[in-house]
Amino acid sequence: MNLPLTEPGAADGAPGDHLLEVDGLSVEFRTDHGTVRAVRDVSWHLDKGETLAILGESGSGKSVSAQAIMGILDSPPARITSGEIRFNGTDLLTLPAEEQRAMRGEQVSMVFQDALSALNPVFTVGSQIAEMFRVHRGTSKKEAMDKAAELMDRVRIPGARNRVKDHPHQFSGGMRQRVMIAMALALDPAVIIADEPTTALDVTVQAQIIDLLLDLQRENGMGIVLITHDLGVVAETADRVGVMYAGRIVETGSIEEVFSRPAHPYTAGLMNSIPRVDQIGSRLSPIVGSPPSLAAIPVGCAFHPRCPRAVDLCRSEDPRLVEVGPGRRSACHFAKDVLDA
Amino acid sequence: MAPAAAVNVAQAGLWGDVGRQLRRSPQFLIGTAVIAVLALMALVPQLFTRIDPRQCDLARSRRPPSAEAWFGYDVQGCDYYANVIYGARSSISVGLIVVGGALVIALVLGAIAGFWPGWRDNVIARVADVFYGMPFILGAIIILYQFDERGVLQVALALLLLTWMTPMRLVRASVVAIRDSDYVQAARALGATDLRIITRHILPNALAPVLVYATITIGVVISAEATLSFLGVGLRLPAISWGLMIGEAQNYVRTSLHLLLFPGAFLVVTVLSFISVGDALRDALDPKMR
Amino acid sequence: MSRYIARRLLLAIPVLIGASFFIFFLVYALPGDPVRALAGDRPLAPGVIAELRERYNLDDPVFVQYLKYVGGLLQGDLGIDFSGRPVSETIAQRIPVTAQLALTALVIEAVIGLIAGIVAGIRRGSYLDNLVLVSTTFLVSIPVFVLGFTLQYFLGVQIPLFPISGTNEGLYSYLLPGFVLATASMAYVARLLRTSLAENLRNDYVRTARAKGLPERMVIGKHTLRNSLIAVVTFIGADFGTLMGGAIVTEGVFNLPGVGRAVFDAVRSQEGTVVVGITTFLIFVYIFFNLVADVLYAALDPRIRYE
Ligand SMILES: Nc1ncnc2c1ncn2[C@@H]1O[C@H](COP(=O)(O)OP(=O)(O)OP(=O)(O)O)[C@@H](O)[C@H]1O
Numbered sequence: 001m002n003l004p005l006t007e008p009g010a011a012d013g014a015p016g017d018h019l020l021e022v023d024g025l026s027v028e029f030r031t032d033h034g035t036v037r038a039v040r041d042v043s044w045h046l047d048k049g050e051t052l053a054i055l056g057e058s059g060s061g062k063s064v065s066a067q068a069i070m071g072i073l074d075s076p077p078a079r080i081t082s083g084e085i086r087f088n089g090t091d092l093l094t095l096p097a098e099e100q101r102a103m104r105g106e107q108v109s110m111v112f113q114d115a116l117s118a119l120n121p122v123f124t125v126g127s128q129i130a131e132m133f134r135v136h137r138g139t140s141k142k143e144a145m146d147k148a149a150e151l152m153d154r155v156r157i158p159g160a161r162n163r164v165k166d167h168p169h170q171f172s173g174g175m176r177q178r179v180m181i182a183m184a185l186a187l188d189p190a191v192i193i194a195d196e197p198t199t200a201l202d203v204t205v206q207a208q209i210i211d212l213l214l215d216l217q218r219e220n221g222m223g224i225v226l227i228t229h230d231l232g233v234v235a236e237t238a239d240r241v242g243v244m245y246a247g248r249i250v251e252t253g254s255i256e257e258v259f260s261r262p263a264h265p266y267t268a269g270l271m272n273s274i275p276r277v278d279q280i281g282s283r284l285s286p287i288v289g290s291p292p293s294l295a296a297i298p299v300g301c302a303f304h305p306r307c308p309r310a311v312d313l314c315r316s317e318d319p320r321l322v323e324v325g326p327g328r329r330s331a332c333h334f335a336k337d338v339l340d341a
Numbered sequence: 342m343a344p345a346a347a348v349n350v351a352q353a354g355l356w357g358d359v360g361r362q363l364r365r366s367p368q369f370l371i372g373t374a375v376i377a378v379l380a381l382m383a384l385v386p387q388l389f390t391r392i393d394p395r396q397c398d399l400a401r402s403r404r405p406p407s408a409e410a411w412f413g414y415d416v417q418g419c420d421y422y423a424n425v426i427y428g429a430r431s432s433i434s435v436g437l438i439v440v441g442g443a444l445v446i447a448l449v450l451g452a453i454a455g456f457w458p459g460w461r462d463n464v465i466a467r468v469a470d471v472f473y474g475m476p477f478i479l480g481a482i483i484i485l486y487q488f489d490e491r492g493v494l495q496v497a498l499a500l501l502l503l504t505w506m507t508p509m510r511l512v513r514a515s516v517v518a519i520r521d522s523d524y525v526q527a528a529r530a531l532g533a534t535d536l537r538i539i540t541r542h543i544l545p546n547a548l549a550p551v552l553v554y555a556t557i558t559i560g561v562v563i564s565a566e567a568t569l570s571f572l573g574v575g576l577r578l579p580a581i582s583w584g585l586m587i588g589e590a591q592n593y594v595r596t597s598l599h600l601l602l603f604p605g606a607f608l609v610v611t612v613l614s615f616i617s618v619g620d621a622l623r624d625a626l627d628p629k630m631r
Numbered sequence: 632m633s634r635y636i637a638r639r640l641l642l643a644i645p646v647l648i649g650a651s652f653f654i655f656f657l658v659y660a661l662p663g664d665p666v667r668a669l670a671g672d673r674p675l676a677p678g679v680i681a682e683l684r685e686r687y688n689l690d691d692p693v694f695v696q697y698l699k700y701v702g703g704l705l706q707g708d709l710g711i712d713f714s715g716r717p718v719s720e721t722i723a724q725r726i727p728v729t730a731q732l733a734l735t736a737l738v739i740e741a742v743i744g745l746i747a748g749i750v751a752g753i754r755r756g757s758y759l760d761n762l763v764l765v766s767t768t769f770l771v772s773i774p775v776f777v778l779g780f781t782l783q784y785f786l787g788v789q790i791p792l793f794p795i796s797g798t799n800e801g802l803y804s805y806l807l808p809g810f811v812l813a814t815a816s817m818a819y820v821a822r823l824l825r826t827s828l829a830e831n832l833r834n835d836y837v838r839t840a841r842a843k844g845l846p847e848r849m850v851i852g853k854h855t856l857r858n859s860l861i862a863v864v865t866f867i868g869a870d871f872g873t874l875m876g877g878a879i880v881t882e883g884v885f886n887l888p889g890v891g892r893a894v895f896d897a898v899r900s901q902e903g904t905v906v907v908g909i910t911t912f913l914i915f916v917y918i919f920f921n922l923v924a925d926v927l928y929a930a931l932d933p934r935i936r937y938e
């Protein structure tokens with residue numbers, strides 16, 4: 001089982017070619033009930049100005065991998081067992097703790113799902129944004145508050161100047177998420193990781209937040225990692241997508257290709273589970289069964305118990321993530337068959 | 342009955358875990374051992390001393406500890422060791438009566454308040470608020486001051502009046518938490534009466550928090566009894582109580598330390614045992630909070 | 632916030648009425664002669680008895696008695712002692728000592744309790760955490776009078792570091808009694824802060840603070856602590872009332888001339904009117920500081936402040 005599941009160099013190209021590269025990342029949780037292997041040999045890369053969507057069911061390891069990149073896993077119980085996370089070619093995991101900390105928010109920042117709980121209830125939103133400048137740049141209190149107000153204006157919070165002294169609970173859900181975005185944006189980071197930034201919001205507000213992120217991206221060319229389980233959001237916003245299942249990346253590729261010709265049965269199943277305008281009336285075929293417990297991942301391909309194509313090989317051997325076309329990878333023994341289906 | 346049976350199995354599992362955890366906890370083991378000795382002391386003090394605690398001789402007043410009187414003599418010249426041994430009975434009885442009584446009240450009122458929301462719940466909550474308004478010792482002083490006789494029962498009654506509210510809230514909370522749960526609904530659908538639902542399904546669920554509370558509170562009540570007796574509003578002579586002994590000796594403790602030390606140490610060890618056992622129970626029952 | 636405070640005040644009214652009625656009922660309306668109960672075994676001159684009956688309206692119907700009693704309370708009438716001196720005067724004269732003692736205790740409780748709680752809360756399971764757990768359990772298990780006499784003996788008599796009685800040495804005389812009075816609350820503050828810190832460390836905003844690149848000392852010392860302090864400061868506010876009540880034992884042991892000592896002495900001399908009068912006063916002080924704590928809570932928690 002210690003064979004690498006990913007071909008060497010799966011992050012594509014030589015180290016340092018990309019803005020952010022995750023290479024063979026594995027994360028475990030040691031709990032009383034056994035070891036949970038939440039992230040297994042995950043690799044992907046992100047370029048400047050690009051949006052990469054990470055798609056996957058609940059519990060597939062999306063947030064854990066994001067937290068590993070940010071260096072904010074709770075350890076214990078979490079432990080990064082292997083892998084590199086390269087930012088402009090430097091491995092963040094081997095940096096001294098203090099340098100790692102200085103990168104957070106400055107180079108890579110994060111937007112969380114539920115802004116109400118992710119913002120501190122007892123401080124004003126202005127001071128929480130201003131804190132970025134105060135801590136990283138040593139800006140004076142007054143100047144930092146001014147910058148906070150500017151940022152709130154930039155994320156289009158109406159009457160921003162008058163709202164810097166308000167507390168998080170005084171904002172609507174959408175406005176709160178804008179505050180989060182303003183905070184993440186404060187120091188002009190090169191990468192923003194947005195972990196389900198719209199899941200907690202109304203549908204109309206969801207679209208506004210996504211539009212805002214894309215606008216900001218156009219303005220300053222940052223790379224966005226968009227974690228979501230909403231296929232619609234992925235289709236509209238991302239350039240490329242990585243599909244996660246049971247802690248692994250099972251397929252990567254450009255949006256158009258993955259959506260039109262999936263190369264993994266799991267992705268294919270996901271595509272079939274959304275109602276499509278051109279298929280009104282035809283039966284949805286959602287994936288049967290439920291994802292495995294990460295404390296007891298099935299031997300062989302983790303997806304085999306739910307896979308319509310599973311054969312003996314799938315029950316014994318875990319397929320590696322291999323190239324199946326230009327810029328496309330799939331972790332299925334029968335990727336070619338799926339592609340051609 | 343399947344759902345209820347499942348719950349019972351789950352509870353049996355829980356208690357099994359708890360038992361294993363407790364057997365490994367030194368504070369639980371030592372605490373229960375001390376409590377067992379104290380209980381024996383309270384029941385049959387003659388096992389620990391042959392001397393009559395009330396056989397006194399003023400000539401021996403305040404003599405320090407010696408080979409024939411391990412704890413020395415008190416102001417009246419009575420054997421202090423015998424007095425300290427006999428003092429366990431008041432402490433333990435007050436503790437048990439108050440907490441036992443509080444549990445009975447708590448179970449009845451808590452079940453009523455939780456099971457039938459509405460005016461009953463409201464009245465009980467407001468009355469509890471009033472008693473919460475009384476601090477423990479101050480409230481007990483006022484209540485006790487109204488009794489001509491102040492024995493174990495009177496002291497216990499006063500403390501009981503100020504103790505029942507918290508366990509009542511614990512019981513009520515447990516009742517509310519599972520009143521509408523699936524398995525209570527299932528039992529109801531199978532024709533179980535309200536009373537049966539309360540006694541068979543709801544109260545066992547309240548057991549864990551109430552048990553922790555009760556154990557700790559016995560310690561708190563014993564401390565309060567001693568304090569009241571020390572102040573002169575609790576037990577009175579000729580009763581034997583550690584608090585009273587220290588109260589009687591208070592003008593001499595600077596010269597005759599043994600008069601403070603022995604009843605004081607017994608008191609502290611007793612209170613500490615109950616509180617530690619309660620703490621250990623809490624840790625075992627709610628591993629998250631450790 | 633004003634809505635919240637108004638609601639709290641409204642909720643306090645039934646408590647006040649209930650408490651006053653309970654005390655009144657116990658003291659004056661129970662069967663038996665209240666004057667005798669108040670006097671205990673002390674023989675009273677017939678003149679005093681008549682004055683007491685008159686004073687407490689014992690010849691009126693019970694309900695009228697209660698109203699007059701509450702009316703009196705509202706005007707600060709807490710009864711008279713056996714020499715005819717109003718209890719309220721005794722209180723006014725002695726309250727500075729008690730307030731100073733309670734304040735000293737409050738400071739000691741806050742400083743030691745907060746430090747111990749922070750240390751234990753951020754290093755769960757460490758040696759220091761266990762030390763805090765063991766010592767707090769021990770501290771709450773020692774009745775105040777036992778601790779008082781013990782410290783008095785060792786730190787006042789054996790090694791004469793502190794005065795053992797009275798207030799002759801100003802603030803210094805309050806240190807040891809203040810510490811003794813503070814012990815139980817100090818242990819509680821430490822435990823409360825420890826649990827609260829550990830709980831708050833699990834909150835999402837802690838993760839956010841880390842993701843912002845804040846140094847760990849700010850993540851804990853600012854973001855987590857500020858939230859945990861809400862509960863602790865609220866407790867400390869309410870505790871001032873508890874400490875004033877607890878002064879009965881402490882002032883008794885250390886012979887400080889405050890209102891607590893007056894109760895302590897009155898029990899001995901069986902002056903029931905003084906015992907009941909001052910204790911009633913202290914109960915209302917306690918209820919009052921519970922209200923203060925509610926207001927503090929609202930002021931500290933913005934979620935309530937803007938309700
Ligand atoms: N502190 C922890 N202890 C043990 N297991 C954990 C812990 N945190 C996460 N996990 C496990 O890691 C797995 C991946 O969790 P993760 O939060 O990354 O899922 P996710 O893909 O983000 O799902 P969602 O869409 O629900 O956010 C889960 O199965 C979870 O049980």
Ligand SMILES: [Mg+2]
Pocket residue numbers: 062063064195196
């Ligand atoms: Mg997630």
